[in-house]
Amino acid sequence: MGHGARKQLAKLLDASERCGDFSTRIEMSARALRIEVDGVGVLPLPLRAPVTKKLIAQARQARFGRGEQTLADTSVRDTWEITPDRITLGGPDWDRTLSGVLDGVRTALGLPPTTVLRAEPHALLVYGKGQFFLPHQDSEKDDSMVGTLVVSLPSHHTGGELVVSHAGRSVVHQASREKLTFAAFYADCLHEVKPVKSGYRVTLTMNLLAERTRPAGGRRWPGRRPGPLPDRTLHRAGRRALRLRQSENGAPEPPRVPSRPRVHPAWPGLGPPQGCRRHACHPAPPGRRAGRLRGGPRIGRGEGDLGRRTALRPLRLPRRCRALRRLRGRGVRG
Ligand SMILES: O=C(O)CCC(=O)C(=O)O
Numbered sequence: 001m002g003h004g005a006r007k008q009l010a011k012l013l014d015a016s017e018r019c020g021d022f023s024t025r026i027e028m029s030a031r032a033l034r035i036e037v038d039g040v041g042v043l044p045l046p047l048r049a050p051v052t053k054k055l056i057a058q059a060r061q062a063r064f065g066r067g068e069q070t071l072a073d074t075s076v077r078d079t080w081e082i083t084p085d086r087i088t089l090g091g092p093d094w095d096r097t098l099s100g101v102l103d104g105v106r107t108a109l110g111l112p113p114t115t116v117l118r119a120e121p122h123a124l125l126v127y128g129k130g131q132f133f134l135p136h137q138d139s140e141k142d143d144s145m146v147g148t149l150v151v152s153l154p155s156h157h158t159g160g161e162l163v164v165s166h167a168g169r170s171v172v173h174q175a176s177r178e179k180l181t182f183a184a185f186y187a188d189c190l191h192e193v194k195p196v197k198s199g200y201r202v203t204l205t206m207n208l209l210a211e212r213t214r215p216a217g218g219r220r221w222p223g224r225r226p227g228p229l230p231d232r233t234l235h236r237a238g239r240r241a242l243r244l245r246q247s248e249n250g251a252p253e254p255p256r257v258p259s260r261p262r263v264h265p266a267w268p269g270l271g272p273p274q275g276c277r278r279h280a281c282h283p284a285p286p287g288r289r290a291g292r293l294r295g296g297p298r299i300g301r302g303e304g305d306l307g308r309r310t311a312l313r314p315l316r317l318p319r320r321c322r323a324l325r326r327l328r329g330r331g332v333r334g
């Protein structure tokens, strides 16, 4: 990792010591990543239109989950998708860069230093002009998933901002044209991709997994093998992070809603790819519904302002991750 990148991380770590946030963003040199896609080859970064068009030729319409269904509905999600089994990530500095980013993310999100984060590729997404993804939450594939890491590959484009919201606050992540942009957020955050206005936006989405713990001094716990992060450890970590955020924001504890059954994996027939994460979009409760995802008036293509976004909030609570929701007493899943 270069000097500049190290300085940037140090600054980020320092700043975030004081306050864990629900989303964070880090930029890194594009030289850190070598990304190869089956049928296209190694992607030259920054991406240019001819290569991006080759990616689209290899992609399929992206899907999402709603209730028991898996849908490809371009009024909700309009983007191209390449599955992770067709992507190879590498480069001499990639592992070190990613691990530095994950350290920064862990600290910025207010997770304790004993948490070890891992990022697992989920999909390569290509958004052309007018393409978008309406507000939604990402589902967790297992207990260790705590959030999402979106790696935007550098490309010339306008629009296509990633807007992440939680407890009445929103942050907007605009991808760099020259650098890799890493945006991370907790799994309970509502987020959307605004319509791309020009050019192409290309992202690699990754599941953020909290896999094991290590002692604050950097040594492994004696006698412990790496494995899933114990639930209770994650509960405590998230509870502290949540309290910190709530006391800093003055935000009230979110209301509780009844639990809903889990849904089936969102890739029927295809078999769940490794690291599959489901996308769930849920209409708001009746009475608060300004637009519906199915039937009746629809939300405009990606034009949800904050009010509309609120109206489309999922029927479940903000919660850090599946492991943490027991903290709040409810297993609510879309
Ligand atoms: O492309 C992005 O920035 C985010 C995509 C997304 O939200 C998802 O795949 O769940």
Ligand SMILES: [Fe+2]
Residues within 6 Å of the ligand: 136, 137, 138, 148, 191, 279
């Ligand atoms: Fe998402």
